[in-house]
Amino acid sequence: MMTGKTTGILVLALGAMVPSVTLAEQLRFPATLNTSGVPGVIEMPSSASLEDGQLSVTTAHFGNISRNTLTFQISDRMSGSFRYSATRDWPNNGVNTYYDRSFDLRYRLLDETNWRPSLTIGLQDFVGTGLNSAEYLVASKHFGDRVRVSGGIGWGRLGSYNSFSNPLGLDDRPTDFEPTGGTFNFDRWFHGPAALFGGVEWQATDRLRLMAEYSSDGYIEEVGRGLIERKSPLNFGASYQIRPSVDLGLFYLYGSEAAVRFNVLLNPKNPAMGSGNESAPLPVNPAARAAAMSWPAQQSLPSEVTSQIVEAAKPVFEASELELEALHIGDRTATVRFRNPGYMVESQAFGRVARIMTHLMPQRITTFRLVPVDQGMELSALEINRADLEAAEHAPDGGESLYSRVNFYDPATTGLEDGVIAEGLYPRLNWGITPYVNAVLFGLENPLLADVGLRLSGSVDIAPGLSLNGSVTQLVIGNGDDEGDIETTSLPVVRTDRSLYAANNSPAIERLTLDYVFRPGRNFYGRFSAGYLESMFGGVSTELLWKPVGSRLAFGAEINHVMKRDYDQQFGFQDYDTTTAFLSGYYRFDNGYHAQLDVGRYLAGDIGATLSLDREFANGWRVGAFVTRTDASYEEFGDGSFDKGIRVTIPLGALTGQATRDTSAFALRPFNRDGGARLNVQGRLYERVREYHNPEVAESWGRFLR
Amino acid sequence: MKKSIQILGALVIMTVGGCSGGGGGSDRGLLPAIAENAGNMFSGGRAEKVNEFNIEQTFGPEQIAAMSAPTLAGHLLTRDVWSGMTLAFSARGYDTYHTSEGIGLSFRSDVVVSTRGIGGDLFASDMSGTIRALAAGGGGQYQKSMRFLTPLSGFRDVSLTCRMRRDNVERFVIAQRSFSARRYTETCTSEGLSVENHYFRNDAGKILRSRQWLGSEGGYIELFRLKG
Numbered sequence: 002m003m004t005g006k007t008t009g010i011l012v013l014a015l016g017a018m019v020p021s022v023t024l025a026e027q028l029r030f031p032a033t034l035n036t037s038g039v040p041g042v043i044e045m046p047s048s049a050s051l052e053d054g055q056l057s058v059t060t061a062h063f064g065n066i067s068r069n070t071l072t073f074q075i076s077d078r079m080s081g082s083f084r085y086s087a088t089r090d091w092p093n094n095g096v097n098t099y100y101d102r103s104f105d106l107r108y109r110l111l112d113e114t115n116w117r118p119s120l121t122i123g124l125q126d127f128v129g130t131g132l133n134s135a136e137y138l139v140a141s142k143h144f145g146d147r148v149r150v151s152g153g154i155g156w157g158r159l160g161s162y163n164s165f166s167n168p169l170g171l172d173d174r175p176t177d178f179e180p181t182g183g184t185f186n187f188d189r190w191f192h193g194p195a196a197l198f199g200g201v202e203w204q205a206t207d208r209l210r211l212m213a214e215y216s217s218d219g220y221i222e223e224v225g226r227g228l229i230e231r232k233s234p235l236n237f238g239a240s241y242q243i244r245p246s247v248d249l250g251l252f253y254l255y256g257s258e259a260a261v262r263f264n265v266l267l268n269p270k271n272p273a274m275g276s277g278n279e280s281a282p283l284p285v286n287p288a289a290r291a292a293a294m295s296w297p298a299q300q301s302l303p304s305e306v307t308s309q310i311v312e313a314a315k316p317v318f319e320a321s322e323l324e325l326e327a328l329h330i331g332d333r334t335a336t337v338r339f340r341n342p343g344y345m346v347e348s349q350a351f352g353r354v355a356r357i358m359t360h361l362m363p364q365r366i367t368t369f370r371l372v373p374v375d376q377g378m379e380l381s382a383l384e385i386n387r388a389d390l391e392a393a394e395h396a397p398d399g400g401e402s403l404y405s406r407v408n409f410y411d412p413a414t415t416g417l418e419d420g421v422i423a424e425g426l427y428p429r430l431n432w433g434i435t436p437y438v439n440a441v442l443f444g445l446e447n448p449l450l451a452d453v454g455l456r457l458s459g460s461v462d463i464a465p466g467l468s469l470n471g472s473v474t475q476l477v478i479g480n481g482d483d484e485g486d487i488e489t490t491s492l493p494v495v496r497t498d499r500s501l502y503a504a505n506n507s508p509a510i511e512r513l514t515l516d517y518v519f520r521p522g523r524n525f526y527g528r529f530s531a532g533y534l535e536s537m538f539g540g541v542s543t544e545l546l547w548k549p550v551g552s553r554l555a556f557g558a559e560i561n562h563v564m565k566r567d568y569d570q571q572f573g574f575q576d577y578d579t580t581t582a583f584l585s586g587y588y589r590f591d592n593g594y595h596a597q598l599d600v601g602r603y604l605a606g607d608i609g610a611t612l613s614l615d616r617e618f619a620n621g622w623r624v625g626a627f628v629t630r631t632d633a634s635y636e637e638f639g640d641g642s643f644d645k646g647i648r649v650t651i652p653l654g655a656l657t658g659q660a661t662r663d664t665s666a667f668a669l670r671p672f673n674r675d676g677g678a679r680l681n682v683q684g685r686l687y688e689r690v691r692e693y694h695n696p697e698v699a700e701s702w703g704r705f706l707r
Numbered sequence: 708m709k710k711s712i713q714i715l716g717a718l719v720i721m722t723v724g725g726c727s728g729g730g731g732g733s734d735r736g737l738l739p740a741i742a743e744n745a746g747n748m749f750s751g752g753r754a755e756k757v758n759e760f761n762i763e764q765t766f767g768p769e770q771i772a773a774m775s776a777p778t779l780a781g782h783l784l785t786r787d788v789w790s791g792m793t794l795a796f797s798a799r800g801y802d803t804y805h806t807s808e809g810i811g812l813s814f815r816s817d818v819v820v821s822t823r824g825i826g827g828d829l830f831a832s833d834m835s836g837t838i839r840a841l842a843a844g845g846g847g848q849y850q851k852s853m854r855f856l857t858p859l860s861g862f863r864d865v866s867l868t869c870r871m872r873r874d875n876v877e878r879f880v881i882a883q884r885s886f887s888a889r890r891y892t893e894t895c896t897s898e899g900l901s902v903e904n905h906y907f908r909n910d911a912g913k914i915l916r917s918r919q920w921l922g923s924e925g926g927y928i929e930l931f932r933l934k935g
Contacts, residue, residue, distance in 0.1 A: 270858060271858060275827045276828060276855075278826040281803075281805055281809055281810060281811025284798065284803045285798075286798070394801075395801050399856075399862055619858075619859040620860070655858070658826060707823065
């Protein structure tokens, strides 16, 4: 039998005999995803990376083992993965299947050159129970435009076959599983015996890739339990690209097991609908042409004339997926307040409003002031010269230079006091019935808990800033109450009893709140909410946000006093009330990275902080992770040790190509417990405000004239 | 009725009813007549493939006469989709045509300078070299630039080096009417890209028929002048 060391040497020697290729050629040889859903060969990792921003979903099955992995290429060099694996016939937590959740991180240390392989360091299952934990260093090199060879050294799982003493001298590695899981296994990283692994991929045709590898995963626990036979360290397989983003792999593992792997790739930077195919905008109407429209001669239009313009303009806005809220026509400047229910990219909404204004305003109006509002709250103001807009419409630079000539500022004083508000906005009832799905994914005992039903939602816009909002749900079918025994700790039960709420088969008041948003001053935004704030808590919530229009930095403060609602989700409360309070800091980095730090007191009375890091793409795709540490001990928290997870937001417009701000969002938490739990109050200010600020608007300015 | 027509229709209503008389200017395209006259015949659209449409025979002079605004028929070759488009707006030397599906194409001297709603839109361009070469009846080498919108609101620029060749006069049929026009062939190259456009220009300098490249996503579009 070939040893790990000799195989690694052989692989590298073979590689040295094949001519090297340029980096450009490598790009034609994208990463294969292994059975763990990370770039690799078959079971082993490689040093290849997905494209920046790419999301992959991989499911792999062999023997009694299933692995489902979501991987996100966080940056050009770094990727992160969340994996949910199930090993059947392995009793755990009262069920006959061991469900395990784990996170991976990989970082490409070195790029490949003509003479050097790329090098990647990886942590597998680095915050889990330790069942699948491994660390590795792996190098990959392309030879010709059809061959990639990878070889590396692994620890933990990847150092469990044909291993040798730790070359770093870190021989002690705990072998027991963490009791609650979820903690950083620092004492395991790169500890214990190590082993070599390697493999080769051959792009046989445009769609077919053949692979062979030498695995250093001994499957010790699984073999010991009789779950898998491991007769050989060699694995063989083929991967077939069904479509450019869909791949199917069939493998023969360890001389005994047949395996199948299926993966789908999504890249928010290259959505299927490209840059979208929303309807064409109105052409810009030249001011000189507006002069021929028989406007009254006087500079100051009577308010009834402005009212006529407002009412006539409303359908124009609606046809452009926008809503006109108010209009003021001054001597030279016209100010328009508008709502944007249609465009995910706010610059596009600004642009459409500007175009409409060229058709509405007389020639003497030389400046448009565009003010987006949310429930009557002004979010920012963009002032644009009419002549600049005309010049930019067909300019070869696509209006890019126009941004340097617009004035973007805080809308605290827009002089709209004597403007005309569109009729029918206040009060106004909006309502709708939609299906809903409440799902808890990847549980310890059940991979999927989901309730499906109907949601009747409605809102009444009472006055600018003031609204009544609510929703009632009716469960139709589901197993959300099938969560098994509730594991309680010394923390108050604030989230772990969600199955008792889910058991309610009667109409449930999901939310019923009176909300008020306001501008307390320049750069400040305020919110006050009272009522049934979410399905499990009711009370009062207030928030203050400081966010200058051009600032990457924002600060917020939030205080809530809430009571636990009855399980029937009617009007009653239980005997638990608490006050939660947070100070929040927000920072927007380049390339769409957002960081948020919330420090304060959580629902169970524990005190700590939540750090969130998200990457948002200019078309609305968003992928992020969050972690919360509080003064609740790991034992008090229970399984998972502390709250953490990943979240993904998908803009539906990027899937359909049409104008819509609708999104689909989900969060994956290994455990949803009482520690580090926050109130799910709707309409927090930062996300509502910052989208109409810089750098978001500046970075998406290309769509202003779309 | 689609969004663009709704918008323009609403503008007409507003102009007439709300703005003290309004209605001035050259508003020949404000209410696209295509919606009533020919829109249904084209049955085009981004999602529909129409196999039976024939630019020579499907309809004839009577339907053309009923059209009240300049109208083009467009055939997006990569998707094999036909659509009618009518002049929605004309100002500052640019003509903007809209289809009933909400797609917009802007022209300068009958050369497409931008698109909206096709996907991978030609966001802006500098086609002055093409326009000059057509006006001069062919000629030497010139440059043109095309800018495309990316999904992340950025731009991708393509710079092309082109030549315009003056070919023979050809006869062709559009909507049961026979025309003769001289074919001009524009060949453009860039790194890894080669494009060939055709323009059929009559003695009056009007382009009656053309095949123009809209970009790697849009591909080629064939355009036939039906009216105007």
